[in-house]
Amino acid sequence: MDVRGRWWNGVWGRLARRDVWLTREIRWRVVARAGDSETGRILRWEFDTEAEARAMVARLLRGGSGRWREQTVDAAAAPPPAAQAAGRGSEPVSNRQAIDEGGGNP
Incomplete structure (x- = not known):
């Protein structure tokens, strides 16, 4: 997997923090x-x-x-693996369709 971009809203904390990754394997993937x-x-x-x-x-x-900032690609950690959400409703991802692995919308 090739991480092409990563963004963070600059807010610390369990409830307010937001992260977004742009990756590419065969297809382009966005993980939030x-x-x-x-x-x-x-x-x-x-x-x-x-x-x-x-x-x-x-x-x-x-x-x-928050104040979104792009993280450097060199320092960008990979997005959470799909297995991290196992048992929390994970499903295959389809084209342009969000799969919510934790319930609700971001």
């Missing part, structure tokens, strides 16, 4: 986490093109609170 790494909800979308994926990233950043 609302909350911390222990209890946060994880949403995933897959796209055929980089433009579609970046449009979703822009939408997520516009809708979030």
Whole structure:
């Protein structure tokens, strides 16, 4: 997996923190986490093109609170693995459809 971008809303804390990753394997994937790494909800979308994926990233950043900042790609940690949400309603990701692995919307 190649991490192409990572953003953080600059807010610490279990409830207010937001993270967004843009990755590429075969298809483009956007992963958004609302909350911390222990209890946060994880949403995933897959796209055929980089433009579609970046449009979703822009939408997520516009809708979030805090002062969003892009993290350097060299220091960008990989997004949470799908297995992290096992037992919490994880399902296969379909094109341009969000899979909420923790319940509700971000």
